[in-house]
Amino acid sequence: METILLLAHTEPDGTLAKPALEALTAALALGGELTIGLAGAETAPAANQVAACGAKRYLAVTGEPFAQARYSTDTAAAEALCRAAGASIVLAPSTSRWARALAGVACRLGGRIDTHATNFAKQNGAPAVTRWFYRQRMEAVLSRAQRPWMVLLDPGCFAPWSGPAGEANVEAVPLDAPPTRTEVTGVQAPKADEQTIRPDAKLLFVAGAGWTKKQADGAVHAAEAEGLIRGFLRASKASLGGSKSLVDLSGEGEAVLRFMTHLNQVGQTGSTPRHPKGLSTCCHGEEPHVVGWRFIHQRRAINLDANCGWARGKADVLYVADAFEVMRRVNELLAR
Amino acid sequence: MSTALQIVVCGSIVPDPLQTLEPVIGAGGPSLKNEMMLPAVLDPWAAHALYEAAHLAQKTPGSKVWLVSLGPKAKLQQVMMTVAQKAPFELVALDGPASGFTDSFETAAALAAAIEAIPGLDRARLLLFGGWESASRGAGSTMQMVGERLGITEQFQGVDQLTVREDGSFEILERIEGGRHQVSTCAAPPAVLGWATGHLPEPRNNPQVGMQNMRAVMPALQRAKAAAIGNSGLSFASVSLPKQQRETRIVKNMRAEEIAREIVAWIAEE
Numbered sequence: 001m002e003t004i005l006l007l008a009h010t011e012p013d014g015t016l017a018k019p020a021l022e023a024l025t026a027a028l029a030l031g032g033e034l035t036i037g038l039a040g041a042e043t044a045p046a047a048n049q050v051a052a053c054g055a056k057r058y059l060a061v062t063g064e065p066f067a068q069a070r071y072s073t074d075t076a077a078a079e080a081l082c083r084a085a086g087a088s089i090v091l092a093p094s095t096s097r098w099a100r101a102l103a104g105v106a107c108r109l110g111g112r113i114d115t116h117a118t119n120f121a122k123q124n125g126a127p128a129v130t131r132w133f134y135r136q137r138m139e140a141v142l143s144r145a146q147r148p149w150m151v152l153l154d155p156g157c158f159a160p161w162s163g164p165a166g167e168a169n170v171e172a173v174p175l176d177a178p179p180t181r182t183e184v185t186g187v188q189a190p191k192a193d194e195q196t197i198r199p200d201a202k203l204l205f206v207a208g209a210g211w212t213k214k215q216a217d218g219a220v221h222a223a224e225a226e227g228l229i230r231g232f233l234r235a236s237k238a239s240l241g242g243s244k245s246l247v248d249l250s251g252e253g254e255a256v257l258r259f260m261t262h263l264n265q266v267g268q269t270g271s272t273p274r275h276p277k278g279l280s281t282c283c284h285g286e287e288p289h290v291v292g293w294r295f296i297h298q299r300r301a302i303n304l305d306a307n308c309g310w311a312r313g314k315a316d317v318l319y320v321a322d323a324f325e326v327m328r329r330v331n332e333l334l335a336r
Numbered sequence: 337m338s339t340a341l342q343i344v345v346c347g348s349i350v351p352d353p354l355q356t357l358e359p360v361i362g363a364g365g366p367s368l369k370n371e372m373m374l375p376a377v378l379d380p381w382a383a384h385a386l387y388e389a390a391h392l393a394q395k396t397p398g399s400k401v402w403l404v405s406l407g408p409k410a411k412l413q414q415v416m417m418t419v420a421q422k423a424p425f426e427l428v429a430l431d432g433p434a435s436g437f438t439d440s441f442e443t444a445a446a447l448a449a450a451i452e453a454i455p456g457l458d459r460a461r462l463l464l465f466g467g468w469e470s471a472s473r474g475a476g477s478t479m480q481m482v483g484e485r486l487g488i489t490e491q492f493q494g495v496d497q498l499t500v501r502e503d504g505s506f507e508i509l510e511r512i513e514g515g516r517h518q519v520s521t522c523a524a525p526p527a528v529l530g531w532a533t534g535h536l537p538e539p540r541n542n543p544q545v546g547m548q549n550m551r552a553v554m555p556a557l558q559r560a561k562a563a564a565i566g567n568s569g570l571s572f573a574s575v576s577l578p579k580q581q582r583e584t585r586i587v588k589n590m591r592a593e594e595i596a597r598e599i600v601a602w603i604a605e606e
Contacts, residue, residue, distance in 0.1 A: 069512070069518060070520070071480075071489065071490065071491035071492070072489045072490065072491075075489070095513065096493075096494065096510070096511065096512040096513055096518075097512075099476055099493065100480070100491065100492070100493040100494075100510075101480075103440070103475075103476070103477030103478075103480035103481055104480040104481065104483065104484045104489075104491065106441070106477070106481070107441070107444070107480070107481040107484040107485065108484060112439070112441055112569070112570075113440070113441075113475075113477050114475070115475045115476055115477055116474060116475070116476075123573060128573060132474070133359075133436045133437065133472070133473065133474065133575070134350075134351075134357055134368075134436050134471065134472055134474070135353075135471050135474055137357050137577070138357065138359050138575055138576060138577050138578075139575070139576055139577075139578060140359075140366065140437075140572055140573075140574060140575040140576075141572070141573040141574045142570060142571065142572045142573065143570075143571055143573065144569050144570055144571075145568075145569035145570075145571075146568075146569045178489070180489070180490070181490050181522050181523035181524060182490050182520050182521070182522045182523075183520065183521050184518060184519070184520045185507075185519045185520060185521055186518075186519045187512070187516050187517065187518055187519065188509065188516060188517040188518075188519055189514070189515070189516040189517075190515070195514075195515065196515065197514060197515025198514070198515075199513060199514055202603075203603055236603060248537075262496075262532070262533035263496075263511065263515045264515075265533075268353045268380075268471060269353070269380040269381065269471065269533075277602070277603070279599065279603075294578070298602075299582070300599065300602065302595070306586060306588060311584065312584045312586070313581050313582055313584055314582060314584070315582065315584050316582055316583075316584065316585065317584065317585045317587060318584050318585070318586050318587065319587045319590065319595050319599075320586065320587060320588045320589075321587075321590070321592060321595055322592065325592040326592045326595050326596055326599070327596075328592075329592050329593050329595070329596030329597075330596040330599055330600055332596075333596055333597065333600045334600060
């Protein structure tokens with residue numbers, strides 16, 4: 001029987017965020033003896049939040065030095081929790097914080113790590129990870145003999161655990177903060193109304209390079225494209241993705257979509273976001289249609305090319321139309 | 337800027353993203369069909385790391401860049417013909433697999449050993465660069481393990497910007513959730529930086545830099561030690577391509593107003 005440690009870092013208010021609760025669901029489904037390990041400035045609210053989940057032990061590294069997302073302190077906290085728990089399997093949500101730190105912890109413990117797991121469940125009686133290789137091109141199921149085996153679970157793959165709060169008996173794991181030369185000084189984010197990346201949005205809007213090409217009148221209408229896209233994002237609260245070709249144009253300083261950065265890029269060298277719906281516009285190519293929306297459930301595309309080989313077979317609906325015209329009408333309807 | 341830096345970039349090769357990939361499972365585990373025949377490129381995020389390293393070294397007199405690359409020697413040679421024209425560096429080659437199915441733990445051990453063996457490397461001035469993930473394994477775990485093996489505990493991943501200050505400290509922007517960046521300062525090297533895209537465009541080919549690099553690249557490839565990367569303890573139950581093919585409804589000759597109405601109704605559906 002495997003022993004399982006769920007590692008979670010707490011939020012500024014001391015509670016657990018959704019990805020941690022999703023990982024808890026996965027940990028409980030594995031069926032072994034479960035320990036919950038918490039790290040953060042405050043950990044009691046998080047322990048109490050999941051007090052009814054059935055975990056056998058609650059361990060915590062608590063203190064102000066562990067509030068910040070920083071490699072040296074996060075690895076120290078996670079290592080201490082792993083050693084205290086002595087678990088054979090360590091499961092954690094794939095947050096940017098744990099993704100930065102836990103591979104280093106696996107190295108320190110002589111264990112192994114698998115990241116970007118989309119499933120972690122028993123197959124033929126043994127735990128097995130499902131994950132994608134070659135940027136979402138192929139899917140593999142694998143298992144490991146080494147222990148501890150650390151697994152980072154991608155968000156959105158399991159339903160978040162829910163249950164009544166209670167009072168957990170938390171065992172403190174004493175740890176002095178390690179010396180560090182790094183200080184986290186803040187977060188840079190676009191203003192709320194300029195934010196185009198919205199992980200929790202119901203819709204992903206993918207813009208392709210066609211928006212910056214010459215239109216029927218022989219002219220480029222980049223400013224109009226920018227207005228239409230921004231107007232749609234504001235009205236629909238969709239998240240914005242861009243094809244590589246469009247994002248590269250922006251990076252080269254051309255007068256195109258000024259709000260488009262490499263952070264928006266979807267596909268092979270971009271992200272593969274998870275949203276219930278996706279609408280691609282003026283896109284042609286494998287990356288936006290295949291890799292970029294691998295995890296998009298309902299997909300529609302607007303494209304002037306009825307024979308677009310990438311939209312056909314990958315989208316549910318392909319509208320053969322001028323995206324400028326359609327999105328102008330869509331924005332009018334959304335404004336009513 | 338006073339302190340000369342020693343920048344080691346870890347980066348391997350991946351199949352050209354435009355190639356169709358098909359997995360095959362053999363006695364030694366999974367691999368790609370006709371893997372040795374596929375055209376290869378320098379891994380995109382590692383390439384960004386190399387360009388950022390070269391840019392930083394150019395701005396910091398006395399600095400030097402090494403590229404440590406693990407891959408099949410013949411494929412490395414092909415890729416270096418192009419990469420060598422992009423930026424000045426000294427190649428440290430390891431002859432071994434560049435497959436996405438190799439384990440990051442053992443890959444990190446081989447890379448760390450190669451870095452430790454670089455003559456005259458000053459760890460106090462070391463910045464260890466690489467891509468934050470590869471386009472093959474995509475694990476985002478190798479650089480941290482290389483750093484751990486070299487005793488470097490100042491690490492940053494998903495880096496889009498590095499600004500070195502006059503006093504030798506530096507500011508780092510790392511990608512975090514929701515399209516935001518975490519801003520940190522690090523007082524001094526050594527540090528590990530796993531690069532995302534950064535801000536620099538791909539440099540134009542410079543034949544002069546290429547010729548200068550290739551004088552050292554060929555001997556480095558000849559010296560490349562074999563790195564046996566076993567996948568001990570790792571077993572693959574299956575590797576498969578997604579079969580999902582959708583029945584696409586092609587809508588032609590519908591007026592823009594009607595399409596817009598349909599899209600708005602679809603967006604509103606729960």
